[in-house]
Amino acid sequence: MKFLTLLYASFCILNIFSANAQNDKMITGIVFETDAGTPLPGANIYWESEPSKGVVSDLDGNFSIGVGDLPSKLVISFIGFTPSIRIITEKDIEKPLRFFLKPEDLSLEEIIIRDRSPDLNILGTEMGKSVVSIETIKNIPALFGEVDLLRSLQLLPGVQTAGEGTTGLFVRGGSADQNLIQLDGAPVYNPSHFFGFFSVFNPDALSGVEFYKGNIPAELGGRISSVVDVSMRDGNFQKLEGEGGIGTISSRFTLDGPLLSDKSSFIISGRRTYADLFLRLSNNENINSNQLYFYDLSGKATFKLSDKDILSFSSYYGSDFLGISRQFGIGWNNFVSSLNWSRNISEDTFFDLNVYNSRYQYQILFDDENNGFDWQSTISETGARLEWSWLKPNNSVIKAGYHSQFYHFSPINLTLAPESNLTDINTNPRNGFQNNFFVSGTTDLGNKMKIEAGLRYTLYQEVGKGVVYQYEGGIPTPDVTITDTLNLGRFESGKVFHRLEPRVSLRYLIKNNLSFKASFNRNHQFVQIATNSSAGLPIDRWVPAGTYIEPLRGDQYSAGLFKNFGMDRWEVSFESYYRDFKNVVDLRQGASVLFTDNVETELLTGVGYAYGFEFLVRKNFGKTTGWLGYTYSRTWRKIEGISQDNWYNPRFDRPHDINLVLNHEFSKRWSAAMTFVYTTGQAVSFPVGTYEVDTQVLPLYGPQRNSERFPDYHRMDMSVTWKGVDKGRKWRGSWNFSVYNLYGRKNPFTFQFTDIVNEDINFDPDSGEEIISKRPGVVMTYLFTFLPALTYNFKF
Structure with missing residues (x-):
């Protein structure tokens, strides 16, 4: 109740500020980069x-600023x-x-943090919130030399990782699926190639990334941990340009320029691995018959x-495939498209429309006369987002809008x-x-205080x-009998949820270069x-949420x-946080969820x-x-039926x-980069x-889940650029x-408990060898030690 009172008071203040500002004079404009003719954010x-x-x-280069006595000199600058x-x-x-800024001849563009004002963090x-430039990401040493946004x-x-080489993000105690990763407003359901070793984003085609792990803006929602908002860059409106690279494991190429005139532009980008081409050179039939590749294409x-x-239209398609001996194959692909329209309605009013479709598909094939199978599934989301923005004097901004989503x-x-001899599964x-x-x-409350308040209402x-199963006693468990089934016709409504999502943040300026935020x-x-x-x-x-699965809060x-x-x-900066989870989902001991039509019987929910x-x-x-960053974090869950109903750590703690x-x-001509990472080993359950x-x-596992840990993980990477x-x-x-x-650390990927013979x-x-000895043992598997890579990059 206290929070809602604060929220109501905040909006009252915003309205007062807006009302008092109506008679003030303002000018509006757009800042462009001269060479490319593209909007320049953060000027x-x-x-x-x-x-x-x-x-x-x-982000679109727009601004609005109050006017005093005229004539007067207006300065537009950017590092x-x-x-x-x-x-x-x-x-x-x-x-x-319209203002055009020209790059300096001796620009330090390659080594600065761009796309934001230097004191915006204050x-x-x-x-x-982190805004990381593509130039910064490209300078970070990478696995196989493959520059990767998510890593x-x-x-x-x-932000933490699941382990060696993976791109999954675990943000402030949340699991990987609690992150909304979107490209030009469209969600990407599987943002990884090569089973998680690389992300789907080709950095040459991107303009930047905004990463929210704290107060997520009201216009973004649907996930409870973070938002990774990735934007494709516009093509050059003035001239034809290209860039690319030839690397150890893949090559990439990007071309952009004017499309029909200097009022339109295009960009098209492609990337492909060629590991499968090397496999074909082998004389071993068990190797040269295998396939292993990924590729992606994107355009705008x-x-x-x-x-x-x-008006802009962007699209991305990426595909992975692993084939073994022409008998087994697994493949998956993402197809993401979005249409964006931005309109400057008046000098202080802006409108944005985003329409998108995202589809993720996978297929597993096993070619065998007696035991073969074809397993496939699809996930899709279609949506539209409308947003209005009003810029007012005193740095006041008001946003409102609507977002509709359909999940399949x-x-x-x-x-x-x-x-x-088995039957099909559907x-x-x-x-x-x-x-x-x-x-x-958002508005300023005097010279020291700034406040941002928002409210999001969701109807799901x-x-x-589809089908909703009825269980004896009303509680789904593996041993409970199904008493009836409820068949929902096309678009017929089942369970309905209403949720309010308030949010508020404030900044107090202690000094010009020091601020406190909360x-x-x-x-949901x-x-x-x-x-x-x-x-x-x-x-x-x-x-998805439904009759037996409550939405996560x-x-x-x-x-x-x-x-x-x-x-x-x-x-x-120093930030502290506390997070509270409700209706968090975890699996029963020994659960199997891949092929069951009663997935709710294998799930347990609780708090964390x-x-x-x-x-x-x-x-x-x-x-x-x-930068140097240090994080201390702990994550706990309590779910009835797991760990004897005691608190336990998920694996990413x-x-x-x-x-x-x-x-x-x-x-x-010469530059170098280095990264070092150290993290506590992930929590696991070892057999007893x-x-x-x-x-x-x-x-045989003990009653307490994830009571053991892998050894601590650490690694150093280096790169040199000429x-x-x-x-x-x-x-x-x-x-x-x-x-x-660099120093060949053998970080564990898996542990296998097995008998060691001889x-x-x-x-x-x-x-046929004689067995002399046999004892129980533990076998550790690690993926990479000292791994060099060479990449040639070019621009024209």
């Missing part, structure tokens, strides 16, 4: 006579660009203005319909070979229809076509993954101090909480840049996490013994040499 706009009272351009100064007169108030209300985010405080077309309207989780179809589809309404506002419906954020999640794996698998089963309280020094060259603090020191520009990222430019069933020895001499030539090339796991972990029982 600083201020009056020369009042440099401390400025604004920052938004790495030559500032623009224009004299503003009364006639400029009547029309939107002045903004955002907590737990780069794992180097930020509060942007049209400047008028000075007020910009297709049946699992397992078709067996004609000669098989499950019923599950669908959900979700409507969201949101409103938020379980809809047909926030509260409530989110209506789709979850039911899986035994912490790393994430292509066949993970998504489960997460509350987050956070507070922190933020300080800049050295003319914003350095920034330091997480807490921690994060420390970050970061150097933003200069010859040496980078890792108390200590240290990340160091350094980039140094020795000269215009064995038992025998039908001559098969099976592991750039060719740039003498105004159109073609510019560079070489990057990187080493993953002291040989690879003993073949069919070899």
Whole structure:
């Protein structure tokens, strides 16, 4: 009740500020980058006579600033660009203005943190938000030299990984499925290639990424832990450009330029691995008949319909396939498309429309006359988001909008070979229809205080076509009898949920370079993954809320101090948080969810909480840049039926996490980068013994879940980049040499509890060799030690 009172008071204040501002004069405009003709987000706009009272351009380059006495000089600046100064007169108030910034000849673009104002971490209300430039991501040493967006985010405080080489994100005590990862507003349900070793995002086609792990804005929702908002860049409106790279495991190429005129542009990008091409060179038939590859294609077309309207269409398609001896194959693909329309309605009113479709598919094939099968499934989401924004004086912003989503989780179809003695397996589809309404506002309360408040209302419906099973006693368990079935017709409504999601954050400016921030954020999640794996698998089963599964709720309280020094060259932050979970899902002991049509009988729900603090020191520009982050975090769950109803840690509970990222430019041609990571080993359940069933020895686990841990994980990576001499030539090339796991640490990937025969972990029982000794043992598997990679990158 106290929070709702605060929220109501905040909106009253926003309305007062907005009402009092109606008579104030304002000018609006858009900031562009001269060479590419694309909008420039994060530019600083201020009056020369009042440099401390400025604004920052938004993601589309738009800004609005109050006007005093005219004529007066308006300054537009951005790091790495030559500032623009224009004299503003009364006639400029009547029309939107356009400003063009030209890159400086000696720009440090490759080593600075871009796309944000240098002191935005002090002045903004955002907590737990990171804006990482693509240039920064490209400088980080990578596995096989393959630059990876999601693995780069794992180097930020509060973000942890499932293990060696994986791109899954575990943010502030949340599981991997609690993160909304979207490309141009469209969700991506499986954002990984190669079973999680690489992400689906080709960095050459991207403009940037905004990562929210704290107070998620009201216009974004559907997940309770974080939002990874990835944007494809617009093509160059002025000239044809290209870039790409030839690496150890894959090659990529991107081409962009004007489409029909200087009012439209295109960008198209492709990437493919060629591991399967090397396999074919082998003389071993067991090897050259295998297939192993992934590829992705992405493109975007942007049209400047008028000075007020910009229309863009973007699409992404990615595919993976693993085939063994032309008999077994597993493949999966993502197909994501979105349409975005931005309109400048008036000098202070903006409208954005986003329409999207996202589809994820997987298929597993086994070609055998007696035991063969074809297993496939599809997940899709279609949605539309409408958003209005009003910019007011005193840095006030009001947003409101509507977001509609339709989920379709297709049946699992397992078709067996004609000669098989088993029967086909088919499950019923599950669908959900979700409507969201949101409103938020941001304003200054005097010179020291800034507040942001928002409210999101969600109406979720379980809809047909599908089946709802009725269980004896009303509680689904594996041993309970099904008493009846309820058949839902197409779009017929089943279970309905109403949820409110309030959020508020405030910033108090202690000094010009020191601020205190606090926030509260409530989110609900209506789709979850039911899986035994912490790393994430292509066949993970998504489960929507419905008759027996309540939506997941997460509350987050956070507070922190933020300080800049050295003319914003350095920034330091300390954030603490506490999270509360309700209706969190976990599997029963020995559960199997892949093929059952009664998945609710294999799930248990309960509560959980997480807490921690994060420390970050970061150097933003200069010859040496980078950051050092430390995170202390704990995560606990309590679910009736698991761990004797006691509190236990999920597998991604890792108390200590240290990340160091350094980039140094020795000269215009030579630069180097280094990363070091250390984290507590993941929580696991080791068997306490064995038992025998039908001559098969099976592991026996104790009653407490995840009471043991893997050894601590640590690794160092390094890279060196050499750039060719740039003498105004159109073609510019560079070489990057990187080493993953520099000192060869054998970090465990799995442990196998098995019998060791003749002291040989690879003993073949069919070899005919005499068995001399046999003892129980533990075999550790690790993936990578010292792993070098070489990549040639080019631009023209």
